[in-house]
Amino acid sequence: KEDKEEDESKEEDNGSQQNRASRRKNYQRRNGDGKKAREERSQKKGRGKTAPNKDQKESENKEKKTTKRGKEGENKQKKDRKNSISSSSNSSDEESLSEEELAMLKEQVEQKKKLISTMRNKPWRMVKKLSVLREAQDFVEKFEGALGKGKGKKLYAYKMMMAKKWVKFKRDFENFKTQCIPWEMKIKEVESHFGSSVASYFIFLRWMYGVNLVLFGLIFGLVIIPEVLMGMPYGSLPRKTVPRAEQATAMDFSVLWDFEGYIKYSALFYGYYNNQRTIGWLKYRLPMAYFMVGISVFGYSLMVVIRSMARNANESTTDGDDDNFIFSWKMFTSWDYLIGNPETADNKFASITTSFKESIVDEQESNKDENIHLRRFLRVLANVLIICCLCGSGYLIYFVVKRSQTFSKMQNVGWYERNEVEIVMSLLGMFCPPLFETIAALENYHPRIGLKWQLGRIFALFLGNLYTFLLALMDDVNEKLAEEDVVKNITHWTLLGHHNSSAGNDSTVTPPPLDPADVPRGPCWETTVGIEFVRLTVSDILVTYITILVGDFIRACFVRFVNYCWCWDLEAGFPSYAEFDISGNVLGLVFNQGMIWMGSFYAPGLVGINVLRLLTSMYFQCWAVMSSNVPHARVFKASKSNNFYMGLVLLILFLSLLPVAYTIMSLPPSFDCGPFSGKKRMYDVIQETIELDFPLFVAKIFSYVANPGLIIPAILLMVLTIYYLNAVSKAYQRANAELKKKMQMQREEEKNKRNNKASTNPMLQDLEDLLTPSTKTESPPKQAEDKKTESQNGTSPVGKPGRGEFLAGSPMAGGRGAAFTPPSQVFVTQPRTLGARAPHPGQPRPWGHPLGPVPGRGRGQPCYPRAAR
């Protein structure tokens, strides 16, 4: 039976290889003639089970075999010859025989494979195809193993298998990749219900999470874990021990909550690290690593932000010219024909609706006319109000900070006094954005532009907060520095005194070392700064979560359930459900990230906290949005590249780089804590490493490179390069805009012309037909390509024929269009209506056929099923 199958496949292969076209004709003829007979047969086959099926097939095969026997014989002879040649080297007869068999087998397997690959093109019925396919696959599977004797064959079989596997693997890998994008489904779900603007926040959050994960890996892998594994253990050094006075309360929750006590003296903070040059048996240079990681956190962040900005910019320019057919595309291509899951279908419905709404908003905005003076006045007014708000909040913070400085001098202050700054800042952050939003309603911008304004304003507010906070911190640090000088002397004398006394008392026994807990400490300003940032971050997290819980969830519950017994409609009336606050959330995220960047140098553990925060807030906010928010009244489309967010991140990155750089470059590190203790400046660690660990010439080169005489020209060169590149990109942009404008103009002109042609101006149309008689009469004009032909004939509005053509279709689209539609065939479907719109019989109108047989169809176009059937 297999033989027969094989025969058939061979026959088919020959056919397909030799002349496909003739085979097709054959097939069509057969279709036409023996259609009924075939159907009957197939019905029979359907009713009977497999056995008669096989019989029939066999009989068929026999017929075919008789016709094709000759060819096959030739083939086999050839095969034999080959085999004899190949096996002639082998002397024994038996072996050659088996070789022959093997070769046969191989041939068969190959043919089966070919059959499988060409299966789709066969004019068979589906059942037959399926059964043949299954048999062929079984055969290949069964006998491919038998081929594993000869070396070349093995390799071949192996290659084939690998190729197959590779294709499958690639497809699986694609699936896997899309599955691996974290939270993709969650975000899609949110997007389909709340529009792309809300989704853009979540995408941003995801991106942030990715960046933080890398930073986390960097800091934990290179600083914290080496320190924990190889550094000196807790309690071995004064800086790694809780002082005696604090030990009693060091484990209390209230103390730990303030990040004092044991947490303060742990690897999470700067002060815990020792200034030993190398630690452990690896000779790991921890201080150096600490410094380099601190720098590379910023370096990596800058690189990532800028790279993604550049990528976004690229994306937004590449699909810039697609906005010609927004609505048509939405209309014709928005449904995914492959959706089979009801839930997905619901999402898709929601997303189509949302996208239509987005487009409607855009559309309304673009043709809005109004009283421009009133609008201008209101906008100015809104800005004045907002500037007042900003100044007020700035003063409030200044006032609170001053007050807190006096509080810090007093001894026993309550919880509120200690946390006043944080509380006020959180409250400002909570209440100002809604206020701004209310004011922004005066301006009546398009929501997308409105969002940008809103973002900018809240950014200014937060920035004020941030920098006030930093200035207060700076004062604090300076105080601590002054205090440190005093403590340094005390420590010095204490240690000296201890040694002297022990040495004086008993010189033979080594003096009992002073317990590390008893050594007087400096204030260690770095740890203080780190603790401030951690506290701020944690309180920010809490405030955010509580706001969501109360402001969104509880409100939604209230509105939903109390509505049954309330005197007015809560859902439509006053409280209603909350909308998702994009601007507030985005800025919260951005500023939080700024905190992380600033704080991570002095509190390496901060990044870990942030990773946790982002992870939880992804789930929490997704849940909150889906459960208790309603879509915006005016859903608007986010700009494709969220470069505005990225711009904010870049700005905040730069702003948070400044204070860190300042403290590293110009403040002396504490004398008794941290990896840089004992040095004049933190960056001395680099010089030290270069001097001690590198050969001399490296140090020399480094000193040359660090020479200002070299740095200044380098910076100049960079500036010039930037200037040049900027100029070039501007020029490109201009050219681009020009081209786009021309395209648009051409399109419009063409439309106008057509309209004129159709409705009002028969004279002109006649004239035009006279002007371009050749194209119009030669080929049935295809409207899709009319533009092109016209521009080739020089009637294009742009004038220059060459450019006109270039503009008419972008090379890709034009090329494809031309490739898939040989003109005479496609235009068949045009007719009837065109006749109606041009009601003068005198002009040559080769396309004016009624909907009947058209010349193009005779050439065998089975494409329109109705006609073909």
Next chain:
Amino acid sequence: MALLDQKNNNVSITVFILCCVHTIMTRKENGWQEHREDFQRIPELAINPLGDRIINAFFPEGEDQVNFRGFMRTLAHFRPIEDNEKSKDQNGPEPLNSRSNKLHFAFRLYDLDKDDKISRDELLQVLRMMVGVNISDEQLGSIADRTIQEADQDGDSAISFAEFVKVLEKVDVEQKMSIRFLH
């Protein structure tokens, strides 16, 4: 034919094919005639807002059944175009799964009264199917107007096939209206 993520596509493709094949297999005893209800049992079609239209496309005019050949002929529109086919079949008959045929199939889904034009009313019907009652009629009307205005080139306030092709010039129909099967 749209932009949902890949994962879903691949899953549903298999489901779709399985359903088709299953439909074929189960209808053996009925003599290879497909009935409308069989199609409506395929989830892809039951959910699709244009599902009824697609089902209608399988049936010759006025009939309630389709034989296997007709079924396959229609289904062939969904076959992907392969690279080697593109180059080979230049002078042979145009295959059913060519780009223009795919487009024409799609066009007929929208063109209800078969006058080779998509009119405003036809667009409105489709819109209503796609977005349901979530958008007011007025806005739907404006969307339809905008669509026609965008696509219309000859000023007859309807979309002809040529204009349809022009609109979808840059959409990757070859891939989007395709189903991979047998492999």
